[in-house]
Amino acid sequence: MSDRAVVIGLDGAAWHLLDPLLAAGAMPRLARLRERGSWGVLTSTVPTYTPPAWTSAVTGVNPGRHGIYGFYGGNAQSERPELMHAGKIRAPTLWEMANNQSLRAGIYNLPLSYPPRPLDGWMVSGMMTPGFGEELRGFAHPAHLESRILDWVPGYQVDTSANWERDYRDDALCRRALGVIEQRSEVLARLLEHDPVDLVFCVLETPDRLQHVYYRYLDPAEPLYESGAAAALRPALRRCFEAMDVIVGLLDDYAGPDGGALVC
Numbered sequence: 120m121s122d123r124a125v126v127i128g129l130d131g132a133a134w135h136l137l138d139p140l141l142a143a144g145a146m147p148r149l150a151r152l153r154e155r156g157s158w159g160v161l162t163s164t165v166p167t168y169t170p171p172a173w174t175s176a177v178t179g180v181n182p183g184r185h186g187i188y189g190f191y192g193g194n195a196q197s198e199r200p201e202l203m204h205a206g207k208i209r210a211p212t213l214w215e216m217a218n219n220q221s222l223r224a225g226i227y228n229l230p231l232s233y234p235p236r237p238l239d240g241w242m243v244s245g246m247m248t249p250g251f252g253e254e255l256r257g258f259a260h261p262a263h264l265e266s267r268i269l270d271w272v273p274g275y276q277v278d279t280s281a282n283w284e285r286d287y288r289d290d291a292l293c294r295r296a297l298g299v300i301e302q303r304s305e306v307l308a309r310l311l312e313h314d315p316v317d318l319v320f321c322v323l324e325t326p327d328r329l330q331h332v333y334y335r336y337l338d339p340a341e342p343l344y345e346s347g348a349a350a351a352l353r354p355a356l357r358r359c360f361e362a363m364d365v366i367v368g369l370l371d372d373y374a375g376p377d378g379g380a381l382v383c
Contacts, residue, residue, distance in 0.1 A: 123378040125370040126320040128176070129363070130169060130230070131327030134160060136337050137360075145357045148368035152380060161383060169246075170203060173230045173322060176383060178210040185210040187231065190247065204247065205232050213320060214238045222317040227307055228277070229322050235260040240316045243268065243306070246324055248277040271309055272302045281328040292332055293355035296325050300362040307366065311373050321370060323363055329356060 129137075141150045164171045164182055170189055171182040178185045186209040192201035208231075214224035215238070224240040226232060233244035234257055242260045250256055258277055259265040268275055279292075279299045286292040300323070307321060333356060335341045336349035343349055367382070374380045 122317070123374045124318050125374045125378070125380050126176075126318075127367055127370050127380065127382045128173065128229070128320070128322030129326050129382065130173075130322055130324045131330050134158075135340070136326075136330065139337075139339055140357065140360050143357070145360050146364040146367070148364050148371060149382065152367065152371060152382060156380075169327070170231050174208055177213045177226075177229065177320065178208065179213075180210045202247075203231060205234060205236060205244075212236075213318070214240065214242070217318045224318045224320070225310060225314070225316040227310065227319065227321040228303065228324070229320060230324070233258065240318075241310060241314055243310075244277060245322060246278045250277075268306055272305055275302055275306065279324055279328045281332055283331055286332045287335075290352055290355035292328065293352070293359055296328060296359050297355075297362055300325055300359060300366070304362070304366050304369065308369055311369070319370060319373065321366070323366065325359060325363060329359060 137146065137149070140146050141153075164175050166182070166188060168189055170187050171185075174185050174187040175181060182188050186207055187203055190203055192203055192207070193199075214226055217224045218239045224238055226235075226238070226240070226242040228243060228245035230246045232242060233248040235242040235244045237260055241264055243264070244258045248255070248258045250258070255265065255269070255275065255277065257265070259268060276299050279296050281292050303323065311319070330337060333352060335343040336346075336352050337356065338344060371380050
């Protein structure tokens with residue numbers, strides 16, 4: 120196919136954090152994409168928050184129109200805050216638009232995509248999916264796909280767990296994150312091989328998790344960027360971004376020279 124399109128989502132990433140990694144050669148595929156295309160800083164949603172931002176990315180409308188403002192509905196005074204889910208999205212989504220034009224879509228690891236909705240193509244839900252590893256249920260459409268994924272990658276995880284108060288002390292989070300990225304790479308490669316689609320929308324949550332914990336070691340403007348702790352942790356952080364770049368390359372290759380690739 121020559122008209123494939125891919126969207127590569129790097130949750131929470133920003134150029135001022137990625138630039139040092141690109142300069143060091145850690146993400147050559149992302150660097151190549153930027154060199155041959157156009158790039159800039161995107162204005163995020165109000166509020167600047169994962170659920171409304173990614174929902175706006177797949178609907179093209181602001182939170183006031185799609186109805187997702189955060190992980191919970193209601194307000195601070197609500198006795199029982201309502202957990203947000205895909206069924207609460209009030210606007211047409213990118214995959215629905217694609218299907219309406221007879222194009223098949225593959226949606227992978229998109230935040231707030233649980234429960235996965237029926238579509239012409241496949242969907243593997245991302246963060247906010249209940250369960251863990253072999254206990255996961257109902258995270259894929261079509262339904263038989265989840266057993267295949269658990270066969271491909273036993274113990275598959277839909278999210279990367281991080282402890283903001285503890286994980287900054289060592290590289291344990293980096294090691295966990297690297298394992299999850301490798302799972303993502305394996306599953307995504309198999310999905311693209313076994314069931315090719317016209318449009319792929321894939322989100323990696325890993326930058327967000329790493330930045331929550333190690334931001335002071337990733338931003339050159341931070342006082343601790345040149346500290347001994349930063350020097351000790353940065354090799355492990357680099358390995359995570361190198362592994363993410365493998366997925367960037369996988370998706371760019373899938374789009375092909377005549378296709379389209381968008382990173383956000």
